[in-house]
Amino acid sequence: MEEPPAFLADPETTRESIMRATYLALCEYGYTGLTVQRIGEEFKKSKSLLYHHYDDKDELLLAFLQFMLEEYKSTVSTPESDGPAERLNAVLDTMLAPSLSEHYQEFTAAMVELRAQAAHDERYREQFAEHDRLFHDQLSSIIQTGIESDIFRAVDPDRAATLLLTTVVGTMTRRVTGDDDAAAVRAETEAYIDGILRSEE
């Protein structure tokens, strides 16, 4: 397995160490196979510290999702020097990459399992709805900037962002629960952007 993302590679606080252990155990065992015990095996400090902070695996995973959301918020700013079309491309190239490394494939599988908990657990639903809104607002803001600078037509940025967000969620889900044809999705999304969003030159 590859190294975890940079923000988890070098944990500075106990909370970050716990989040790193949760991340690694989640990639290795998925939601179903995960136990607090197994998270403890990835945790270099005292295991009693872990048990002291979190009662069960769902409490730990909900804290993990909250942590990931904060990390995402702090890294979400793409360089303003790039134009809106380039920024939109960069986001979609990442989210709709034609294939994933083994590591991110495992992480995606775990996130799809976590997300399905939201079907019967309101606490998970709140977390994923907040993740979605953040990503939606990032896309919508890029499109709005593009409209203001005449790169994009006067589309409804909220609606366009909703379609792109839904496409990303569908791609993540299908990658690990069906066929992975993200390359076709990416190509047709490009056709949508060129034909619907882009201003006529």
Place this chain on the structure above:
Amino acid sequence: MEEPPAFLADPETTRESIMRATYLALCEYGYTGLTVQRIGEEFKKSKSLLYHHYDDKDELLLAFLQFMLEEYKSTVSTPESDGPAERLNAVLDTMLAPSLSEHYQEFTAAMVELRAQAAHDERYREQFAEHDRLFHDQLSSIIQTGIESDIFRAVDPDRAATLLLTTVVGTMTRRVTGDDDAAAVRAETEAYIDGILRSEE
């Protein structure tokens, strides 16, 4: 809760009775809360018959997915008298309906939970990949017919069908695990169909 779909309302064979019981229990309890015992409570015939056929809930649910696939195959033919644009609209109006009845909301939640099992269970993945391929081929065939009759442009029907399928999977997932904004997805999908698929009149 509303009545189950017609094909399950009046079971004629033992297999259909078991599938009906599975369907009802799945809607009521979701994947996580489901047990063979609870399926048995919805089953009017001898419970030992149920235990005789299926060892555990996953075996029963995999048989249920296979059954649903066969049912879908037998009902998938939309009237050929409708044109391809109308047929595509009809499929998307159903799959991207602005809201779901309580009954279908519960069924969708259960299916999203079932689908997430595919992240770690190859048997579920095969089932959902087959479901997706069937739906993809239905969409692709409608688009191909539209191209042949000059209703649609000479797009790549496989790619367009893949994007629409992914949008539907993303919408189903987000409906029950995040915000439900299917109406915005439907409207923007219409913009995609009008601007990318539709021939200029």
